Amino acid sequence: MAGSSFTGITNLDTTAAAASEHENELSSFSLPPATLQKLPHLTDYLQNLHRSTNPLENSRFYHPSDGFYLTRNDVVLREITFDLSLTDVASPLLAYHRAGPRKEVYFRPSGHVSAAIVTCGGLCPGMNTVIRELVVGLWELYGVRDIFGVKSGYRGFYSGEAAVRLDPKMVHNWHRRGGTLLETSRGGFDLDKIVNAIQDRGFNQVYIIGGDGTMRGAVKIFNEVRRRKLEIAVTGIPKTVDNDVGIIDRSFGFHTAVEMAQQAINAAHVEAESAVNGVGLVKLMGRSSGHIALHATLSSRDVDCCLIPENGFYLEGKGGLFEFLEDRLKQNGHAVVVVAEGAGQDIVPRTKAQKEEEDESGNPVFLDVGGWLKSELKRWWARDHPNELFTVKHIDPTYMIRAVPANATDNLYCTLLAHSAIHGVMAGYTGFVSGPINGNYAYIPVEEVAQAKKEVNTKDHQWAWVRSVTNQPDFVRV
Ligand SMILES: Nc1ncnc2c1ncn2[C@@H]1O[C@H](COP(=O)(O)OP(=O)(O)O)[C@@H](O)[C@H]1O
Ligand SMILES: O=P(O)(O)OC[C@H]1O[C@](O)(COP(=O)(O)O)[C@@H](O)[C@@H]1O
Ligand SMILES: [Mg+2]
Numbered sequence: 001m002a003g004s005s006f007t008g009i010t011n012l013d014t015t016a017a018a019a020s021e022h023e024n025e026l027s028s029f030s031l032p033p034a035t036l037q038k039l040p041h042l043t044d045y046l047q048n049l050h051r052s053t054n055p056l057e058n059s060r061f062y063h064p065s066d067g068f069y070l071t072r073n074d075v076v077l078r079e080i081t082f083d084l085s086l087t088d089v090a091s092p093l094l095a096y097h098r099a100g101p102r103k104e105v106y107f108r109p110s111g112h113v114s115a116a117i118v119t120c121g122g123l124c125p126g127m128n129t130v131i132r133e134l135v136v137g138l139w140e141l142y143g144v145r146d147i148f149g150v151k152s153g154y155r156g157f158y159s160g161e162a163a164v165r166l167d168p169k170m171v172h173n174w175h176r177r178g179g180t181l182l183e184t185s186r187g188g189f190d191l192d193k194i195v196n197a198i199q200d201r202g203f204n205q206v207y208i209i210g211g212d213g214t215m216r217g218a219v220k221i222f223n224e225v226r227r228r229k230l231e232i233a234v235t236g237i238p239k240t241v242d243n244d245v246g247i248i249d250r251s252f253g254f255h256t257a258v259e260m261a262q263q264a265i266n267a268a269h270v271e272a273e274s275a276v277n278g279v280g281l282v283k284l285m286g287r288s289s290g291h292i293a294l295h296a297t298l299s300s301r302d303v304d305c306c307l308i309p310e311n312g313f314y315l316e317g318k319g320g321l322f323e324f325l326e327d328r329l330k331q332n333g334h335a336v337v338v339v340a341e342g343a344g345q346d347i348v349p350r351t352k353a354q355k356e357e358e359d360e361s362g363n364p365v366f367l368d369v370g371g372w373l374k375s376e377l378k379r380w381w382a383r384d385h386p387n388e389l390f391t392v393k394h395i396d397p398t399y400m401i402r403a404v405p406a407n408a409t410d411n412l413y414c415t416l417l418a419h420s421a422i423h424g425v426m427a428g429y430t431g432f433v434s435g436p437i438n439g440n441y442a443y444i445p446v447e448e449v450a451q452a453k454k455e456v457n458t459k460d461h462q463w464a465w466v467r468s469v470t471n472q473p474d475f476v477r478v
Contacts, residue, residue, distance in 0.1 A: 324473050
């Protein structure tokens, strides 16, 4: 099971009761033992830290009652569905600490906390909401007054540009705006310079909002802070419109992106329907995973074919895209194709130099699969049907779907993420990421999140569902 190589694991009792294979007949069964994932804490390497009662105790907003504070005993299970016939042999279940306020805190808010917030990597709907809620949450819940926004990604720690002092008044409207008002960038990760700057500027809480690359950087920052034995808590808030961060249910902004993608698909559908042999081609984001394309396809119902990086495809011959589209155009007179940007990169022709191209963060730079597919479709039709009308309308809404403000669901989600992060940090936890696991918010070691990937599983029911909705080929050559 993923993450089981981590140390410091505690055994939990997981005996349960449920219905047997005959409905209504109750029988009991045992689940495998569970192991509690160790969560790094400042006291792992710093002794005699000052502890105090959580200021929420005296907050005018809260009336803490029994069960309000979470303890080490509150956990979230990674897996919540089981095959009972396999429980004898299954590996231990994995549990994570639940996110939420703790009775004791390790930071004295007034005059002791200096919090830094930074955004890294590509844009994603909701980044400004997370920043806003970190500021408001730190200020209102814990009385923190020294909150700073580090400008333009990791390089902002040491670039010489002053960090921006943030307060609730300044950020009150930020959730209505797309992008990140702190600005972001790729590349520029210089570990020593970053940790030196954190030390020099006196930050003792560092909130890092970013995707998989950012989380790999956060692991290094956390390890270096720990090596230097600094009283600084480091936490990651996972951000990526691609939804490819592992372990957590989904990343913020993803729902907004899927919703925005509908507009492009609708337009493609209208264009295709209004032409003779019309094809609407929509390119959506998804560098190495096709989550946006898959969810947009399933929620639209107007898509005839969904192409994702996890499932290779080909154009010519039996079972290929051209054959499929030929049939669809014959049947319906039009077709809509959704292609994730990372799909088909193995068949888009490119030079050696193009193959090796990387962005400032070391991510591969892809060629435009949408533009290429459009010209291939035109070439195919002109060759095979020279006397018939044909139209391809290529819509590339990629930046439009991620540069918008978060929708209501994502805004709520961003708030919960920000508050979870604050509660964890105030409780002295460090080197962790907050996120929902099976609907419950948990603290996950950042190292584990940085290693985990979430790709579309083309063997499971969801992909089968896409294929049953679109009736598209599986592109397995026979
Ligand atoms: N392996 C890594 N180690 C340290 N920093 C990294 C690593 N990968 C990426 N980064 C840094 O994280 C930041 C964001 O990474 P990037 O891949 O562009 O976006 P994202 O975090 O959204 O995936 C960049 O500043 C980049 O230099
Ligand atoms: O043009 P940019 O800003 O480099 O972004 C393009 C990439 O950003 C993404 O939105 C993913 O970004 P992250 O890795 O930052 O989450 C991809 O879908 C896309 O390939
Ligand atoms: Mg990334």
